[in-house]
Amino acid sequence: MNTAAWVTLLAPLASAVAITLTGNLLSRRQAGFLATGAALVAFGAAITAFVTMVGKDAEERIAQTTSWTWLSAGSFHVNLTLLTDQLSIMMMLIITGVGSLIVAYSVGYIDGDDEERRFFAYMSLFLFSMLLLVQGGDLLLLLAGWGMVGLSSYLLIGYHQHRAAAVAAAKKAFVMNAFGDAAMAMSLFLLVQHTGRLDYAGVFENAPGGGALATVIALGLLGGALAKSAQIPLHTWLPDAMEGPTPVSALIHAATMVTAGVYLIVRCHPLFENAKAVENLAAGLGAVTLVMAGLIALVQTDIKRVIAYSTMSQIGYMFVGAAAGSYVNGMFHLMTHAFFKALLFLAAGIIIHALHDEQDIRKMGGLGKKLPHTRTVFLIGSLALVGVPPFSGFFSKDAIIASTLDRGTFGLFLFGACLIGAFLTGVYTFRLYFIVFHGEQSAFAKEHLHEPHGRLEGPLSMVWPVTILGVLAAVGGLVQFAPVWHPLTRWLEPIAPSFAEATNTQEFIASAGTVALGLLGIYVAWTMFGAKTRPVPQPVAAFEAKFWWDELYDAIFYRPAVAASALLRRLVEVPLVFGSINELTRGFRIGSVELARVQNGLVRSYAFALTTGLAVLTVIFLVTK
C-alpha cells in the first residue's frame, strides 16, 4: 500500500469536500488556509513518495496499488488503482508543488471576494482531478481525471459567474474539451474492445501494432491531447479562458491542465509509436502552433492574453519534443515551463491587482519603479521564457530543439519552426516587459496604482510564492544539462525511452541558434518598445484577427448548426416531437384516469380482477401446454 500516493490524491479532495460541507462555519480566510494546507500536505506526501522511490532500484520503482475492485466480469476488471512510477511522481511533484504556491497566492489575490469559499473548493477539486489524471493506474481513471479536469476548469474559468464574458469563455473551454474527451473516449473504447484490458501495461502489450486501427486509436488520443493542451486546431478556448481569475490562469492554463496533453503523449507513447503518421502529425501541429501563437502574441494588448498565447507556443515546443520522440525533453520543458509561466502569470496578477483589475498593457507603463520586486521576477520569468542561459528555459527548450535535428528531413522542418518561434518569443516577451515596466509612468498608472502594502508590493501571501517561483525559474533548469549531466533522462528512461537523441554537436548548433535568435528578438523589442529608436510597424491584420480561427469555426460549425437547429425545430421538433409528446402525455393522462376508475376501492372489483387474471392464465396454460 503506497500511503503517500493516496494522501497526495485525497488531501485536495478532502479539502474540497470539507469546504463545501462546512459552508459558513468556515470563514473565507480559513477556507483559503484549508485549501493551501491540503495542497501542502499533498506536496509533502508527494515528496515522501519521491524520496521512497529514489531509495529503490530502477526496476522496483513502479508501484501499483489497488484499493478495491469495483466490477469484474471475466477478465475485464474495473479497479481503483493508483500507479506510482517515475513519470507520475514527476507530475505529482509539479502539480502539488506549483499548485500549493498558487493556492497560497490566491489567499491574498482573491481576498475580499464574496464567494471565496467556492473559489477554494473549486481549486482543491481541480488539484484532485489533475492528480487523479496523472496518478490513475488505468485508462478509465485517466479518462475520469481528464473529464473532471475539464469540469473543474469550467467552474474556475466561469468563477465570476455574473460576467457574461467569463461564462461564455467557460462554456467555450468546456465544449472544446468535451470534444477532446469524446475523441479520447472513442479510442479508449477501441482499446478496450481490442485488448479487453484497461491497465496501461496490459493495453500497451496487446494494442494493435500498426495499421488503420492503431492510427485511429492514436488519432483519438491526439484529439484529447490537442483539446486539453490548446493546440491547433482546438486552441481557441485558451485565450478566452483568461477571463478567469489570474491564479486560475497560472494553475490551469500554465502549470498543469494544459500540459496534460504532453503527459498523455508521454504516458501512452507505445500507442503513438505504433502510428508514426499520427506522431508526426502531433509534432507538426505543435510546430505550427508554436509559430502561429507567437505571431498572435506580438499584437495582443491584454497582459494575460500575451502570456496565454505564449503558453500555447511553449506547449507547442513540448508537443514537438514529445511527439518527435524526445519524451524526456518534453517533460523537462513541461517542468521548467510550469515554473516560469506560473511566475509570469502570478507577477502579472500582482500588477493587475495593483492597478485595480486593469489588464490592458496600453494603459500601463513605467511600473518598474513602483514595483521593483515584481519587475525583477518578471524579468527572470521573461529571460527563462526566451531561453537565455542560465535561466531554466534555456536548458529544456534547447534540448527539444536539438533533438529535432535527429529526425531527418521532417526534423529540419520542426527545427526551422522552433527557431522562428525562439525569435518570436524574444520579441513578444520583451515587448510586454518593456511596455509594462520601462520608461515613464503612464497617466493611468499614476492615477490608479495602489498604495503599496507596507514595504511589500502586494499581500505577503502573494509575494512569497512569486519569490519562490522566481528562484525556481532561475535555477530549475540546472537539473539537467544535456551534454554534461542528465539525471532526468536516467530517471524517466525506464518509462519512456526517447528515440531521438541529439549529439553534442547538434546540441551546440541548436543552443547557439536559439540563443542568438532569442537575443535578436529581445534586441528588436528593445529598439521598438524600450529605446523606441525604431517605429513600431502596423500590426498585421491576420495576427490581430488571430488568424480567423474563431470566425472559421463560427462559419463552419456554429452558423450551420444554428441554421440546422432552426430548420429541425420548424420541421421536426414542433410538429413531430412536441406533437407526439403532447399526444403521449394526453394518452397517459387518459390511461391514468381510466386506471383510477378501475381502482374504485371496492373489494369485489379487486377480487374480480384477480380471478379474471387467474382464469386467463389458466386457460392459456391449458391451451399451450
Added chain:
Amino acid sequence: MINKPHVDWFALSPTLALIGASGLLLLVSVLAPKRTRKPLAATIAGAAFLTALVFAIALTDKSAHGAAIVADAIFRDRWTGLAQVLIAGCGLVAVLISYGERWREEHVGEYYALLTAAGAGLVFFVSASNLMTLFLGLEWFSIALYVLCAIDIHLVGSLEAGLKYLIIGAIGSATLLFGSALVYGATGSLGFDQIAAGTHAHSGLLVGGLAMVIVGLAFKTSAAPFHMWTPDVYQGAPTPVTAFMAAATKVGALVVTARILVTAFPSEQHLWTWALAGIAIASLVVGNIAALAQRNVKRLLAYSSVSHAGFMLFAIAAANTLGARSLMYYLIPYCAMSLGAFAVVAARERELGAPVTLENLAGFGWDRPFLGVAMWVFMLGFLGFPLTGGFWGKIYVFSAVYQHGWWWLIVVGVVATMVSAVYYLAIVRSMFLRDSVELALAPVGGAPSREVALSIGVAACLVVTVGSFFAVQPLIDAAHAASRALPF
C-alpha cells in the same frame, strides 16, 4: 413410537429468534409498566431482528452446499440465507422507523410482537422446500400483516386497509392452496424436488395448479393484475407497516417465486417464463401509468412498488443464473430505497399529522435537508441512476433478459423507466422547487422533535443505496453464490 426427524436448530435460528422475541413481547405488553413499555418493546424487537440478521449471515456463510433439512421441509442454502439476511435487515430498519410513531392506543407491545411474528413468518417462508411449508409460511406472515395493517383501529383508513387486505388476501391464499392441491394431485408429491422429478407429461392438473401457484405468489408480489389491493393497503396501513411490507414481503414473495418455479417446475419453463413476462409487462404498464396521476405519496410509492415488481419479475422470467443473481442484487438496493422512502414519508406525516401529498411535501427538502436529500437519492435510485444501486440492478436485470434473448423486454423496461421519471422527479420537485411558506402549513401540535431513530434508519438506507453502487462486486458475488443453490 414416531420417528422424529433430525432438526437442524442452526438453520432454524433466525426464525426461532424472531418468534421467541414475539412471545416475549406479548409478555412485555402485559407485564411491563406503561412508561417503559415502548422503549423496552422496541429494544427487544430490534435486538431480535439484529440477532436474526447475525444468525442469517452466519447461516449464509456456513451453507455453501445447499440441502433440504428437517424431513425435507425446508432448505438450508445460500439462496434462503441471503433472503433471510435481507428480511432481517428490513425488520431492523422497520423497528427504527416505527419507534417515533405516535400510536393513539397503547398497544405498542402487541405491535412489535406482530412485527417480529411477521418477520419470523417471512424468514420461514423463504426457506420452504415443499408446498406445505410454503403455505404455512405464507399464512404465518400474512395473518400478522393483516392485523398490523389494521392496528390503528381509530383510523378508518387503517381498518379499511386491514379488512381489504384480509379479504383479498384470503382469495390469494385460497388460490395458492388450491393450486398446491392440484399439483399434489398431479404428481403425488409435495416437495419441490420430487415434483420436478415426477413423470407427468404436462397434465392439465399440473399446469392448472402451476397457474394458481403463480397467481397466489404474484398476489403477494403485488404484480398486476393481482396488485389492486396494494395502493389501498399501502396508503391506509400505518407507514412503518407499509415500509416493512413494501420491502420484506416483496423479498419473500419474489425469492420464493424464483425458487419454486426453478426447482419444482423446470419442465414447464416454456409456460412460466411467458406468464411472468406477461405479468411483468402488465405491472410495468399499470404501475407506471397509474402512478402518474397520484397525489398521495404513499399511494404513488405503492404503484412504484408494483412497477418494481415488474422489473424483478423480468429477472425470474429470464430463467437463467444471471437472472437469479440480478434478482438477489436488485432486492438489496430496492429494500433500502423502499424503506428509506417510506421512512421519509413517515417523518413528514408525523410532522403534519396528515397524509403526505405532493402538495404538502413542498419545501420539505429545505426544512429538513438530510431527509430531503435522502429522499432525492432514493427517488434517483428507483429511477436507476448511477451512484445508486438501482443502476446496477436495472443493468443486471436487462442483461439477464438479453441473455434469454428477449431484447424487446428491455425496450419495455426502458420506456417504463422513462415514464417513471415523471413521478419520481415530481416528488423531488415538490420537495425542493416549491416554497413551503406559500402553503402556510401549521404542524398539528407543534413540530415534533427530530427523531434520532428514524434518522439512523434513513442513514442506513442511504448507505446501502449508495454503497451497493460502489460495492457492487462483493454484493453480486454474494448473489452469485446464492443463485448457485437454484438448479438451472
